[in-house]
Amino acid sequence: xxxxxxxxxxxxxxxxxxxxxxxxxxxxxxxxxxxxxxxxxxxxxxxxxxxxxxxxxxxxxxxxxxxxxxxxxxxxxxxxxxxxxxxxxxxxxxxxxxxxxxxxxxxxxxxxxxxxxxxxxxxxxxxxxxxxxxxxxxxxxxxxxxxxxxxxxxxxxxxxxxxxxxxxxxxxxxxxxxxxxxxxxxxxxxxxxxxxxxxxxxxxxxxxxxxxxxxxxxxxxxxxxxxxxxxxxxxxxxxxxxxxxxxxxxxxxxxxxxxxxxxxxxxxxxxxxxxxxxxxxxxxxxxxxxxxx
Amino acid sequence: xxxxxxxxxxxxxxxxxxxxxxxxxxxxxxxxxxxxxxxxxxxxxxxxxxxxxxxxxxxxxxxxxxxxxxxxxxxxxxxxxxxxxxxxxxxxxxxxxxxxxxxxxxxxxxxxxxxxxxxxxxxxxxxxxxxxxxxxxxxxxxxxxxxxxxxxxxxxxxxxxxxxxxxxxxxxxxxxxxxxxxxxxxxxxxxxxxxxxxxxxxxxxxxxxxxxxxxxxxxxxxxxxxxxxxxxxxxxxxxxxxxxxxxxxxxxxxxxxxxxxxxxxxxxxxxxxxxxxxxxxxxxxxxxxxxxxxxxxxxxxxxxxxxxxxxxxxxxxxxxxxxxxxxxxxxxxxxxxxxxxxxxxxxxxxxxxxxxxxxxxxxxxxxxxxxxxxxxxxxxxxxxxxxxxxxxxxxxxxxxxxxxxxxxxxxxxxxxxxxxxxxxxxxxxxxxxxxxxxxxxxxxxxxxxxxxxxxxxxxxxxxxxxxxxxxxxxxxxxxxxxxxxxxxxxxxxxxxxxxxxxxxxxxxxxxxxxxxxxxxxxxxxxx
Ligand code: HEM
Ligand SMILES: [Cu+2]
Numbered sequence: 001x002x003x004x005x006x007x008x009x010x011x012x013x014x015x016x017x018x019x020x021x022x023x024x025x026x027x028x029x030x031x032x033x034x035x036x037x038x039x040x041x042x043x044x045x046x047x048x049x050x051x052x053x054x055x056x057x058x059x060x061x062x063x064x065x066x067x068x069x070x071x072x073x074x075x076x077x078x079x080x081x082x083x084x085x086x087x088x089x090x091x092x093x094x095x096x097x098x099x100x101x102x103x104x105x106x107x108x109x110x111x112x113x114x115x116x117x118x119x120x121x122x123x124x125x126x127x128x129x130x131x132x133x134x135x136x137x138x139x140x141x142x143x144x145x146x147x148x149x150x151x152x153x154x155x156x157x158x159x160x161x162x163x164x165x166x167x168x169x170x171x172x173x174x175x176x177x178x179x180x181x182x183x184x185x186x187x188x189x190x191x192x193x194x195x196x197x198x199x200x201x202x203x204x205x206x207x208x209x210x211x212x213x214x215x216x217x218x219x220x221x222x223x224x225x226x227x228x229x230x231x232x233x234x235x236x237x238x239x240x241x242x243x244x245x246x247x248x249x250x251x252x253x254x255x256x257x258x259x260x261x262x263x264x265x266x267x268x269x270x271x272x273x274x275x276x277x278x279x280x281x282x283x284x285x286x287x288x289x290x291x292x293x
Numbered sequence: 294x295x296x297x298x299x300x301x302x303x304x305x306x307x308x309x310x311x312x313x314x315x316x317x318x319x320x321x322x323x324x325x326x327x328x329x330x331x332x333x334x335x336x337x338x339x340x341x342x343x344x345x346x347x348x349x350x351x352x353x354x355x356x357x358x359x360x361x362x363x364x365x366x367x368x369x370x371x372x373x374x375x376x377x378x379x380x381x382x383x384x385x386x387x388x389x390x391x392x393x394x395x396x397x398x399x400x401x402x403x404x405x406x407x408x409x410x411x412x413x414x415x416x417x418x419x420x421x422x423x424x425x426x427x428x429x430x431x432x433x434x435x436x437x438x439x440x441x442x443x444x445x446x447x448x449x450x451x452x453x454x455x456x457x458x459x460x461x462x463x464x465x466x467x468x469x470x471x472x473x474x475x476x477x478x479x480x481x482x483x484x485x486x487x488x489x490x491x492x493x494x495x496x497x498x499x500x501x502x503x504x505x506x507x508x509x510x511x512x513x514x515x516x517x518x519x520x521x522x523x524x525x526x527x528x529x530x531x532x533x534x535x536x537x538x539x540x541x542x543x544x545x546x547x548x549x550x551x552x553x554x555x556x557x558x559x560x561x562x563x564x565x566x567x568x569x570x571x572x573x574x575x576x577x578x579x580x581x582x583x584x585x586x587x588x589x590x591x592x593x594x595x596x597x598x599x600x601x602x603x604x605x606x607x608x609x610x611x612x613x614x615x616x617x618x619x620x621x622x623x624x625x626x627x628x629x630x631x632x633x634x635x636x637x638x639x640x641x642x643x644x645x646x647x648x649x650x651x652x653x654x655x656x657x658x659x660x661x662x663x664x665x666x667x668x669x670x671x672x673x674x675x676x677x678x679x680x681x682x683x684x685x686x687x688x689x690x691x692x693x694x695x696x697x698x699x700x701x702x703x704x705x706x707x708x709x710x711x712x713x714x715x716x717x718x719x720x721x722x723x724x725x726x727x728x729x730x731x732x733x734x735x736x737x738x739x740x741x742x743x744x745x746x747x748x749x750x751x752x753x754x755x756x757x758x759x760x761x762x763x764x765x766x767x768x769x770x771x772x773x774x775x776x777x778x779x780x781x782x783x784x785x786x787x788x789x790x791x792x793x794x795x796x797x798x799x800x801x802x803x804x805x806x807x808x809x810x811x812x813x814x815x816x817x818x819x820x
Contacts, residue, residue: 009320023416085478112534
């Protein structure tokens with residue numbers, strides 16, 4: 001091999017198609033959401049759907065391309081490192097996305113709500129809603145008509161605890177699958193990845209059950225003031241990431257079934273495993289700061 | 294392995310594809326760099342037209358040309374387009390063109406994703422600009438989109454604004470990941486970190502800042518979206534939230550963002566000054582460390598934009614001193630540029646003129662920044678034209694001049710032709726004079742108390758406003774001259790040598806002019 005010549009792919013249609021798909025997604029979502037409040041039914045939903053389908057097809061095609069190139073040995077070790085850097089920094093960007101919401105949670109809990117309740121250096125803001133009392137979880141919001149606070153919040157020691165166990169276990173099983181891959185025991189990879197996917201599915205199931213309980217029994221909704229807002233935005237985005245991660249796990253499971261990945265060379269697998277550990281770590285943060293404390 | 298060799302060779306021996314498909318499907322860093330640069334220039338003119346509308350209205354007190362609400366839409370769109378459409382893409386374009394050539398790489402690390410990063414932008418800005426034609430008008434809450442102006446009181450088009458910001462964020466993050474991966478992984482053998490050209494170093498750190506803060510911007514617009522459409526109360530005290538929270542999250546993104554727009558500029562200037570002073574850059578290592586410390590500090594100064602919102606005293610003091618600290622590494626940089634020129638045998642070609650103007654005028658902006666950093670003084674200056682003067686000094690004769698300087702510096706390498714030095718000098722002097730006439734008087738009217746973002750003002754501010762408006766038109770129209778110079782240079786002119794300038798440093802000067810479509814398919818050895 002001519003001393004590690006870097007593989008520069010030739011022209012590709014995926015990027016421009018993906019830009020169009022992203023535009024349809026964004027424009028469709030925007031129109032649909034605006035349609036929600038203006039009561040006139042528009043074409044937003046259809047555009048959004050078209051964008052989603054197109055994007056899915058593109059991702060399949062694009063990743064398919066990359067997989068083919070990789071399987072036909074076009075990628076050098078250097079290329080592999082580029083992918084690793086790429087994935088690591090992508091996960092870092094995800095960390096910062098969650099950091100924004102965690103930061104929000106800390107700010108309202110330790111500063112904004114106490115000030116509003118008359119405590120601390122900026123307690124003057126209590127004059128806005130005299131008699132408002134700071135508490136966390138915030139059950140009684142300043143304006144209970146506009147934002148009726150929750151009657152109750154989720155008990156961390158039931159579903160959330162179960163979900164913690166499920167997710168931590170899935171982090172282990174994915175590692176076991178990885179070990180199996182390194183030892184080239186294909187049956188074990190298939191088995192442990194399947195277990196991981198099932199654990200993930202169970203997590204999502206219970207998370208959905210928890211949301212239903214929150215909405216139907218506890219009065220804990222998006223409208224329930226700042227507690228509901230932070231609760232749902234944090235757990236909701238985490239849930240979306242778990243969903244995405246589950247799809248990724250499914251994809252590598254199918255790929256293993258097709259005989260992809262070698263003991264020494266399986267970056268796609270590792271990338272998914274990294275991502276999966278990342279959603280696990282975020283969950284630990286959630287369990288601590290959203291549910292328990 | 295023969296297939297591998299074959300396809301790599303096939304790839305490297307043909308030139309660009311024909312027709313439009315070249316641009317749509319390309320994976321070539323030079324093509325993508327050019328697209329970024331042209332896109333940026335188009336946005337620069339678009340945002341510039343909006344600025345001229347603003348200045349035309351402000352030429353005299355009273356309402357003459359446009360309605361107040363439209364005026365607000367213009368200030369908002371002008372700011373957003375200049376920041377996200379003109380300055381940032383221009384730097385990414387320069388990075389695309391130059392970084393692979395400077396480090397001896399065949400291309401960017403992830404070439405297809407590179408093209409995706411670019412092509413998202415035209416769609417994002419099409420969506421953003423389309424809000425001008427929507428019912429209720431375009432966003433009118435300022436480029437900083439403070440809640441509740443951008444939530445409770447926003448026009449319906451805000452939803453599209455939010456999704457446009459998401460698209461730009463995706464584009465920037467992917468672009469930044471690509472740049473980091475390229476720099477960390479594709480350096481030619483022997484190109485150690487402490488041999489990297491400063492433009493590469495500053496971009497490495499900028500890319501880190503981008504990956505760290507663009508997701509936070511995505512987070513804040515997401516919370517806006519939820520507040521507007523899904524009944525949450527992040528920025529509404531009635532539900533226990535806080536409008537000031539918006540500002541904290543926004544500026545946690547926003548302050549590093551302003552450094553995203555200036556660090557690559559530092560890099561460009563650090564390339565140009567040594568070439569035309571014919572001396573090595575003074576204090577290379579300290580430049581690297583200064584850049585890194587600025588990046589670090591930029592994460593802990595954000596609330597200097599919020600001195601007047603009612604923060605606890607410790608907050609005011611902390612953010613005041615941390616902000617002032619930034620002046621130290623910034624001072625190191627300015628010192629090093631001056632020391633590089635000291636006793637150099639200087640010549641004043643157009644890139645050097647822009648770089649010199651950068652050093653002087655950026656420093657003025659830095660000083661007004663220091664004034665603003667003094668919390669008790671900022672109570673007076675905040676939200677006045679003094680702030681407008683400050684950030685335009687750092688952004689126009691700062692960031693924008695550095696981009697112009699870089700464009701002139703590397704144009705011969707890109708096109709193989711020299712640009713017209715005489716016209717370049719005209720462009721420089723018109724821009725230099727125009728910029729100062731526009732923005733210097735704003736210091737005075739700001740200190741005298743004229744608030745920013747208003748279409749009408751009290752009579753005592755009339756003279757300076759008239760002067761500023763004249764300057765703005767001079768500056769604006771002289772950019773058409775730039776366009777003409779660039780097009781002329783692409784079409785012909787004196788042939789450039791490979792070195793272009795006298796003995797410049799850097800790998801980019803070792804390849805032919807114009808740079809071949811694929812450079813360094815075999816990595817060069819750096820000693
Ligand atoms: C020594 C360095 C600097 C210091 C101490 C500094 C300080 C400040 C302060 C305190 C403010 C807030 C003023 C107010 O709203 O009352 C401000 C505003 C601003 N600065 Fe700087 N700054 C510095 C450099 C820069 C640079 C390098 C850039 C960009 C390239 C920049 C861009 C801005 C912008 C865009 C705003 C206004 C944002 C807005 O409210 O619209 N600054 N600066
Ligand atoms: Cu700042």
